[in-house]
Amino acid sequence: MSRREAFGNVTAPLPWEAEAGTGIQRTIAPTDLWREFLRGGYPELVAQPGRDIHPWHAGYTQTYLERDMRSLRQVGDLTQFQSFLRALAARSGQLLNLSTLARDLGVAVNTAKAWLSVLEATHQIFIVRPYFANIGKRLVKSPKIYFADPGTLSHLTGLRDPDHAAAGPMAGCLMETAVLGEIIKTLTNRGLSPQVYFWRTAAGVEVDFLVQAGTKVIPTEVKKSATPRPAMATSLRAFQRDLGDRMGPAYLLHSGDGRPPLGSGVIAVGFAKL
Template identity: 90%
Template sequence: MSCIETVTESLTGRAAILRLLPMSRREAFGRVGAPLAWEAEEGTGIQRTIAPTDLGREFLRDGYPELVTHPERDIQLWHAGFTQTYLERDVRSLRQVGGLTQFQSFLRALAARSGQLLNLSTLARDLGVAVNTAKAWLSVLEATHRIFIVRPYFANIGKRLVKTPKIYFGDPGTLCYLTGLRDPDHAAAGPMAGCLMETAVLGEIIKTLTSRGLSPQVHFWRTAAGVEVDFLVEAGTKFIPIEVKKSATPRPAMATSLRAFQRDLGDRVGPAYLVHSGEGKLPLGSGVTAVGFSEL
């Protein structure tokens, strides 16, 4: 982004802007063209499973190229250096941030709320900053692809833009570093495990589709009664509903919200998936399949 700002001409129609996100599992394993679970009945073809005991280690490291190609690197030291470089260079180049220390506090506070509905007013009040300042900081994080904003699904497109969104970090490793997670077992089974699973699933979907030159459209669904589906992926004329569970043993009862969404939207719904931390595929009833994270 800082390079674009220094270009004096608009280059309209003569330039393409590419989003370079952390690596997906497909890129890391040399299977860039592998389909997503709902795109191929014969499986994704990644042929690289991940045991639940190794999932926490994956979360701590995750998808930046340096850590993928050099797994012996000190994870914490690398993330510390990356975060500091990001704060001192990228953030300053955008000229929207005053005190870097206060912005860093915002970054960590936002990480603690990752995967939750974001009440920006409450967050700003807790940090002692103006709401407009918090909004500007949020825009910096989105513009530099540190976070993904997931908005609720409504048939009325205008409502999607104003309703309360969820915020996810673009890389589970960054999220672990900012929230102080250091132990793989704690990352895989502790209080943040569910959020990290959701972050990893969302990241794999967005990174895979973005690498194809597409603009992923991902929402979440929540009813007034509190029934919720974690992600809805727009795939052509269909919505692919995805529920994420940290459990390694999926059960039919876990698919209740997916079935509710199927009933509400009817023929607009494609195959539904419950993504879990275990391995293998398991039918959970009509139109719902449980798949391990490695087979997404």
């Protein structure tokens, strides 16, 4: 479920769609935010806030990702597929090199590709592809992989504690996963086909997500910090210079609650108000 569904406000606009105010207009304490990420958005966990999430996610992985995938793709070595899932989760939010992943796991590239395609078709992962425009720079071609649910990602990477999640190496990816999921689910629930990309130059300048909104492209950077600073918007400004009038306002989504000034053309929005 999207957060809009969970909180009963499915018509709330995304920040770049609203002239005044943004999103679902909630506030949330930092620890509760990361606890929400660990919990995820599956209906049973949303409807039963007292439910222990750890056995639930373990059972979900066992019954769906393992049993159903084994049936769909005739996965012969279940242990190998479990290793594939966890290795993919560890690479979430990074450029995906399928050949390297397959080699590290000792499986054929075609096998890894087949497993990946079924995970995408059954909505367990999102594949975010690079954005191409005639901007005179050489852009990378490898896609990025994100799990559809931050709770699934947390389970597969062994995250159990919200404070550890917020301070650990997966914090940025976990928040990106939650942001991407909210955008895609919000647009999908309207009957739209979400067009979300990322932008990265060969020199490593990167914007996390580019959302196609009509004729405009909305650049969105995700930061785990609760106190964003103007320096965090450097990549957004680089993209603004390259794309010019083809882009809409730039957004920096953070884990805090305020809207600190980040300079002309960049708007800070707390995740709780996405």
